[in-house]
Amino acid sequence: MSRKLLTALTGIAAALGIGALIMLAQGYNPAATYGALARFSLMDLPKIATTLKNSVPLILTGLSACIAFASGPVNLGQPGQLALGALAAAVGGLFIHAPPGFEVPLLILLAVAGGALWSGLAALLRLAFSMSEFIVTLMLNMIADFFAAWVIAFPLLDPRAFSPMTPQIDRAGWLGEAGGLSTTVLFMAAAAAVAWFVFRKWRAGYEWRISGQNSLFARLGGCRIEANFLSVMLFTGALAGLAGGLVVMGGPHRFLKGLGGNYAWDGVMIAIVAGSSLVGTVLYGLFFSAIQTGALGMELITNVPSEIAQVLQAVLVLVIVAGREFVSAALDRAEARRRARERAP
């Protein structure tokens, strides 16, 4: 545990250092930039609330990728699953007008189902035809993207809109704020708690983890690898779909072009940086959300374009992961040398 923390902290420090060098090369003041980043994401409660709200899709897609990677299936379809979850929630919100109190859970269920459907498709193709889910989920991402683009430009186009988007969903499906904090955060927290419970405490999660670490051992131990594969894909697709649904319900209340943004790929990066740790995923998700939220405000003050947040994120991921393996290898070598010395006559 402390080894992980150590490499994480040194990695973050190194990455911020490299980021500072990049900024200096461009003529910006790193201290002012980082200060602005921190100020605009964490300075007061409304800003913290915004950071938390923005972290919802990041953390959910991050959890999706994290659980998938730790259990074996390579699910890189979070972008498509998010899009379909968002689309399902939007469609439901446009055509189903339930009383308030029922609408929200219904739309959430639709979003979850949408995402699980898309990942389930990839899982079925893998189980039935041995088609690598790595490539299938990637291709399905693009297909989902274009499908959603078609839906919002033709069947569900809002005639009064100036660019392709659906009309706004039923007001009963809007997720507003409670005490200044977006209720989407509550849903995310609940989903994260469920994910943690399933993954770490339930037998299914145990089987997933063991299958991920050594599938032969798991199979010999009696795990049904194919069924577990399907259930992991469905669960992680559901998480990504939920992210999409919450973005629609808590944000613009409609599906518009570019809704998914970079959320899902950022989520994959967060999962990679966190390793197989769910808690790490949540923490990194909050960290990346702070960077992104702060970047928009930072742009107003320091004139540094907000896109530098993306560069900073990629540098962070590379440095932290590289540092982790490097430090791990170095520590292992030191340990091996120590043992060899002990045994030497």
Added chain:
Amino acid sequence: MNVLVGILNGMISGATPILLAALGGAFTYHAGMFNIAMEGMMLAGAFGGVMGSYFLHSWPAGILCALLASVVLALIFILFSVVLRTDEFVTGIALNLFAVGATTYLLRQTFHVKGVFAGQGIAAIPRLVIPFVDRIPLAGQVLSGQNLIVYAAVLATIGASWLVYSTRFGLRLRAAGYNAACLDSSGVSAARIRVAALLLCGVLCGLAGAFLSLGYVTLFAENMSAGRGWISLAAIILVSGRPWGIALISLLFGLFDGLGLLLQGTGIASQFTSMVPYAATLATLYVYSIKRKRRT
């Protein structure tokens, strides 16, 4: 007849970036590396091409800058995956995201636009008209008059096939993929072979990127590579890295890409036609898996 020529030309221009990137990826595939950074290298190449062509007012400079940008990305990959032994999958994904972020950021910083930069001063890569070939009635319109990079891609296919299967370097390359430890113990550093493979990949992806931004259109759009890196990865895997197989698959995907543009004239919405290359990849994977099942 014009329609046929149009389809063939569309097929070739759709196939070229995929072919070049896939050839680059084939080198790393044979070396046993899990390289998914072609997308990022292509994007960097596209941006470098526009930068070089716009500021230095010539397309050769554009191509050079494209290669430079792409090779820089390859060097970062080398630093992390060969020197620091970081997992190649992670390095590739992070590099792709770095390329998107960096090019978007630099697009904004340098040209002060968001989304697309299509300035007047970008010099395009010219077409090559072959003197006698272009008189041939039908084939002439396809074989001659293509963009320079198309011919470069053909040469690259021939060169790659020769390099991988008929030279000592190619033998060592495949040995690195087959059993790197064995290669190391025979005295040839597998790490150096991998570095060479990555540099070759960088050069070829840079050419692909230059074609995207300086070939038939002269502009840079955010995230311009648009998933072509993933398609080229699929192409490599489907033919196990054989250059001529890659050329065939690239033409197939280029055909589907061009088919998408053709269908736009009909009532089918453009989004469905854009889906075609990706659905085609899935279909190809399906056929491939059925064939494999039949063999066992």
